[in-house]
Amino acid sequence: MSRYVYALLAERPRGEAGEGLQSEPLAFLRVEGLLAAVGELPAAPPVTRATLLAHDAVVRRLASSVDAILPVQFGTVVDDEAALAEAITPRMARLHAALARVAGREQMTLRVFGEATGTDHAPSIDPALGPGARYLDARRRMHGAAAVPELGPLRQALAPMVRAEHVERHARPPLVASVYHLIDRGRADAYRTAIAETAVALAPMRVTASGPWPPYAFARESLS
Amino acid sequence: MAAVQLRRRRDVSPTAAEARAMVETADASLLDVVDNLLNKGVVLSGDVVLGLAGVDLIYVRLSVLLCAADRIVEERGE
Amino acid sequence: MTTRDDAGGTRPARTPRPGVTAARADVAEIESLRAELERRVQDLAPPRWTADPEDVQRSVAKLVLTLVEFLRQLMERQAIRRMEAQTLTPEETERVGLALMRLEDTIRDIGARFGLAPEDLNLDLGPLGRLR
Numbered sequence: 001m002s003r004y005v006y007a008l009l010a011e012r013p014r015g016e017a018g019e020g021l022q023s024e025p026l027a028f029l030r031v032e033g034l035l036a037a038v039g040e041l042p043a044a045p046p047v048t049r050a051t052l053l054a055h056d057a058v059v060r061r062l063a064s065s066v067d068a069i070l071p072v073q074f075g076t077v078v079d080d081e082a083a084l085a086e087a088i089t090p091r092m093a094r095l096h097a098a099l100a101r102v103a104g105r106e107q108m109t110l111r112v113f114g115e116a117t118g119t120d121h122a123p124s125i126d127p128a129l130g131p132g133a134r135y136l137d138a139r140r141r142m143h144g145a146a147a148v149p150e151l152g153p154l155r156q157a158l159a160p161m162v163r164a165e166h167v168e169r170h171a172r173p174p175l176v177a178s179v180y181h182l183i184d185r186g187r188a189d190a191y192r193t194a195i196a197e198t199a200v201a202l203a204p205m206r207v208t209a210s211g212p213w214p215p216y217a218f219a220r221e222s223l224s
Numbered sequence: 225m226a227a228v229q230l231r232r233r234r235d236v237s238p239t240a241a242e243a244r245a246m247v248e249t250a251d252a253s254l255l256d257v258v259d260n261l262l263n264k265g266v267v268l269s270g271d272v273v274l275g276l277a278g279v280d281l282i283y284v285r286l287s288v289l290l291c292a293a294d295r296i297v298e299e300r301g302e
Numbered sequence: 303m304t305t306r307d308d309a310g311g312t313r314p315a316r317t318p319r320p321g322v323t324a325a326r327a328d329v330a331e332i333e334s335l336r337a338e339l340e341r342r343v344q345d346l347a348p349p350r351w352t353a354d355p356e357d358v359q360r361s362v363a364k365l366v367l368t369l370v371e372f373l374r375q376l377m378e379r380q381a382i383r384r385m386e387a388q389t390l391t392p393e394e395t396e397r398v399g400l401a402l403m404r405l406e407d408t409i410r411d412i413g414a415r416f417g418l419a420p421e422d423l424n425l426d427l428g429p430l431g432r433l434r
Contacts, residue, residue, distance in 0.1 A: 046242055049246065049250070052257050053257060056261060071266070072265050072267075073266060074265070076268050088268070098266075111335060113331045129396075130396045131399070131403070132398065132402075132403060133392070133396045136398065137385075137399075140382045140385065143382065170334075172335075173334065174330055174331055208331070213256075214260075244344070248336070259339055262342075262343050263342050263343070
């Protein structure tokens with residue numbers, strides 16, 4: 001038997017923990033200042049519609065009874081507490097920081113469709129600069145393009161609600177980018193309203209929103 | 225003769241075939257679930273295995289590498 | 303958090319584009335998201351085993367170039383940070399920029415010789431994230 005890991009928490013959930021996706025009882029393993037919500041399963045479940053939805057349901061239920069939760073990627077299994085500690089301990093500080101960031105918050109997912117323009121074509125560079133400096137400046141602006149400038153008017157409307165943002169640009173027309181927003185819990189309706197009201201101004205770009213979700217996109221660490 | 229394989233080692237993990245099959249038939253809302261559950265979330269079992277001819281040879285523990293990378297990057301700041 | 307309905311309950315907020323039916327626009331959009339996710343989930347499992355002996359060279363090249371690309375990206379990010387913080391002299395900026403540019407070209411050229419496009423140099427390092 002192994003431990004199938006659902007999420008990392010700072011504290012035990014209020015009330016009943018409930019069951020896992022195969023109706024197994026949930027347990028909470030402590031690793032220093034964190035708790036891992038786990039279920040004892042013979043192996044990671046197969047990837048099916050039913051198992052994915054069931055896993056998400058477990059994470060949602062946990063999320064509703066704690067302030068901060070870091071969902072763990074589907075299919076994560078550890079042999080025992082020692083293996084869990086080995087994986088978590090070297091990253092304890094980062095995990096705590098991530099938990100602090102998602103406390104009291106949930107995720108909305110935006111998909112941005114249309115024609116990518118992305119780069120900022122403004123010739124803001126000094127023509128006297130050499131090719132190396134120009135290259136570096138172009139790379140800087142390209143990283144800035146990851147902020148999806150196409151979203152312009154929508155950003156202003158959403159700004160009061162957005163606590164953090166994670167962007168993934170896609171080279172997959174008409175899909176331009178996926179934008180993940182961390183908002184205060186309970187603000188999803190206001191968020192959707194802002195999108196509905198600004199949608200016309202975005203044309204020809206189109207945006208679809210889904211959520212609220214537990215903060216999946218804000219749990220994964222990145223190089224930067 | 226097998227190619228050099230670079231892969232992440234996970235004791236039991238969803239296979240790409242299973243995941244792909246699921247994505248192929250997923251409706252729009254399930255795609256969002258797939259994105260969240262398979263592409264996001266904390267990754268715990270991040271070990272890289274270097275292998276040849278189907279034989280695992282070198283096991284790189286990423287948790288240690290992550291720690292080291294953090295320290296190295298910080299030391300060489302401005 | 304509100305509960306969702308049992309169909310998954312995503313409610314897109316959108317305005318139909320004039321002249322294009324909403325249904326057609328949706329299909330292309332959903333398919334593009336599907337294609338993107340298909341590509342991403344491939345990273346979950348080991349790459350396919352091949353029996354072609356010539357592939358050994360290609361996969362070694364891929365491994366090496368991917369690691370070099372990983373380092374190049376780290377260096378580029380740091381260089382940009384320092385450029386923005388103005389802790390590089392103009393001469394240093396020019397030199398570092400040129401070096402990164404040449405490194406990017408070199409990686410692309412060597413990759414091309416093995417039939418590797420820049421997108422192929424991807425690596426899912428688990429907790430460290432993906433390169434692309």
